[in-house]
Amino acid sequence: MTHRNKLFNLLIKNYVFFSFTLGLIMFGLLGWLAYQLDRDINSPRLENLTASEIVRADFQEISSEAIQALGGWVEILNEELKVVYVQGKKLDRMTAYTEKDLNALLSDLKDKPYMASFAPFTTDDGRTFHALVKIPAQYIGAKYELKDLNNGQNEMFIKIMLQTLVIFIILFTLNVYLYSRWTAAKITNPLGAVAEAIKNVANGRYHKRLNIKANHEIAQIQDHFNVMADRLQKTEQEKKRLEANKQRMLVDISHDLKTPITTIHGYVEALQLGLIHDEEKRQKTLDLIQDKTKLVTSLIEDVFELSKLELADYPMVTEVSDIAESLREIAAEWYGPFEDKEIIFEYSIPEHVINMPFNMKLIYRAISNLLSNALKYNPAGTRVSLELLETSDEIEIIVADNGIGIAEDLQDKIFDAFVRGDQSRRSDGGSGLGLTIAKHIIEKHRGRICLDAGQDSTPSRSGTMFRITLPKK
Structure with a gap:
C-alpha cells in the first residue's frame, strides 16, 4: 500500500514546494513594497520637513525634495526679511516679511493655509539669512504628521505598486516555469519515454527497452x-x-x-x-x-x-487413471516387436497404483513414438528400457537405449518436424514427425520432454535417453 501513494506524495510535495516558494515571493514583495512606501512617501513626515533640518551654509545646496513632494517650498530671507531665493513652486505672493508677519505665521497654527517653520543660518562669508519652509496644511498637521497624499505622492504610490506588480508577475512566471520543468522531469518526461517505447513496439521494434529514472x-x-x-x-x-x-x-x-x-x-x-x-x-x-x-x-x-495438436483450442480431454498400469500395457504390446529384432527390452514400473489425470490415447501415442524410434534406428543387441519414477508432485517416464545415439548437430532440433535421427530420407524412415507429435502431446498435459544424449555411452555407442515429466495434479 505504501508504494501506491508514491506518485500522490510526489505531487503533494511539488504543490507544497510551489505554494511555499509563492508565499516567499509574496512576503518578499510585501516587505519590499512596505520599504519603498516608507522610504519614498512616509519618510517625509519624520525628516527633512523643518527649516532647522535642511539649512546649509550655502543655501543653494539645501535639499527640499521631501518638502516639494508635499506641495511645499523653501524661501531664503536676507537680514531685511526679503525673499532672495526660492526652492520649489511658490504658491503665495509674499516677497518680504515683517517680524509681525513671521510671528503670526509661526505662532497661531489654526486655520492657516500653510504650516511653516523658520530657522536663521550664517553663510561662510559671515552673512545672516533665514530659511522659511511652507507646506500646505491639507497635507500636514501641527505636529508634522502626514495627513493626505498630494498628486506627486499619488503618482509615486502608483509607480511603486506597478513596479511591485511587474516584479510579482516576473517571479510568479519564473516560479511556474521552474515548477513545470521539475514536474516534467519527474512525470512528463518519463511518460513521454514510455509513449515513445510503445510506439516502437507498435512499429515492430521489439528490441527497444525502457531505461529511465522515475518514481x-x-x-x-x-x-x-x-x-x-x-x-x-x-x-x-x-x-x-x-x-x-x-x-x-x-x-x-x-x-x-x-x-x-x-x-x-x-x-x-x-x-x-x-x-x-x-x-x-x-x-x-x-x-x-x-x-x-x-x-x-x-x-x-x-x-x-x-496440425490438430498445434491448435490453441485443441479439445484436451483427460481422465484420472492409473498411469503405471497404462505403461505396463504399452510395454507388453512392444515386447514382441523388440524381441523379433533381437533387441533387449526392459522396463521398471512400480506395482502400486499411481492415479493422475491424463489422456490415455495421447500418452500411448507419445510413448509409442519414442519406442518406435528406438526399435527402428537401433541394431540387434541394443538394450532399450522403459522406466517410471514418482515424486510427491510429478512422475517421470524415461525411455533410454544404448544404441547408435543421435548426432550432436541434431540434438538441439530433434523435436522439430521432419528431423530424423539418421539424417536420411529413406522411404522406410518414417514420417519424421514422431518426436514432434510426442512433444506436443506432453506439453498439452502441462509437462515437458527433453533429450539426454550419451547417458549410457560406450566406446562405440553413445546411447539416447528421453525424459518425460508430468504433473500428478
Whole structure:
C-alpha cells in the first residue's frame, strides 16, 4: 500500500514546494513594497520637513525634495526679511516679511493655509539669512504628521505598486516555469519515454527497452513494459521460426509423399502393361505397393494429428487413471516387436497404483513414438528400457537405449518436424514427425520432454535417453 501513494506524495510535495516558494515571493514583495512606501512617501513626515533640518551654509545646496513632494517650498530671507531665493513652486505672493508677519505665521497654527517653520543660518562669508519652509496644511498637521497624499505622492504610490506588480508577475512566471520543468522531469518526461517505447513496439521494434529514472509507479510501468517487450520479441522470433518450420515442413511433406507415390505409380504402371510375368515377382510388387501405401497413409495421419495438436483450442480431454498400469500395457504390446529384432527390452514400473489425470490415447501415442524410434534406428543387441519414477508432485517416464545415439548437430532440433535421427530420407524412415507429435502431446498435459544424449555411452555407442515429466495434479 505504501508504494501506491508514491506518485500522490510526489505531487503533494511539488504543490507544497510551489505554494511555499509563492508565499516567499509574496512576503518578499510585501516587505519590499512596505520599504519603498516608507522610504519614498512616509519618510517625509519624520525628516527633512523643518527649516532647522535642511539649512546649509550655502543655501543653494539645501535639499527640499521631501518638502516639494508635499506641495511645499523653501524661501531664503536676507537680514531685511526679503525673499532672495526660492526652492520649489511658490504658491503665495509674499516677497518680504515683517517680524509681525513671521510671528503670526509661526505662532497661531489654526486655520492657516500653510504650516511653516523658520530657522536663521550664517553663510561662510559671515552673512545672516533665514530659511522659511511652507507646506500646505491639507497635507500636514501641527505636529508634522502626514495627513493626505498630494498628486506627486499619488503618482509615486502608483509607480511603486506597478513596479511591485511587474516584479510579482516576473517571479510568479519564473516560479511556474521552474515548477513545470521539475514536474516534467519527474512525470512528463518519463511518460513521454514510455509513449515513445510503445510506439516502437507498435512499429515492430521489439528490441527497444525502457531505461529511465522515475518514481515508483513509472518504474513499475517500465519493468512491466520491458517484460512485455521481451515476450513480444521472443514471440516474434518464435513466429518466424514456426513459419520457417512450416515452410520446410511443406517441402518435406512434398518430398516424402512424392517418393512413395512415384514408386507406387511405377509399379502399378508395370503391372498394367504386363511387364511382370512371374507370379512371385507380381506378389512382391503388390506387397511393395501396399507398404508404400501404408507409408503415405501414416504420413498423412501424422500431419493431420500434428496440425490438430498445434491448435490453441485443441479439445484436451483427460481422465484420472492409473498411469503405471497404462505403461505396463504399452510395454507388453512392444515386447514382441523388440524381441523379433533381437533387441533387449526392459522396463521398471512400480506395482502400486499411481492415479493422475491424463489422456490415455495421447500418452500411448507419445510413448509409442519414442519406442518406435528406438526399435527402428537401433541394431540387434541394443538394450532399450522403459522406466517410471514418482515424486510427491510429478512422475517421470524415461525411455533410454544404448544404441547408435543421435548426432550432436541434431540434438538441439530433434523435436522439430521432419528431423530424423539418421539424417536420411529413406522411404522406410518414417514420417519424421514422431518426436514432434510426442512433444506436443506432453506439453498439452502441462509437462515437458527433453533429450539426454550419451547417458549410457560406450566406446562405440553413445546411447539416447528421453525424459518425460508430468504433473500428478
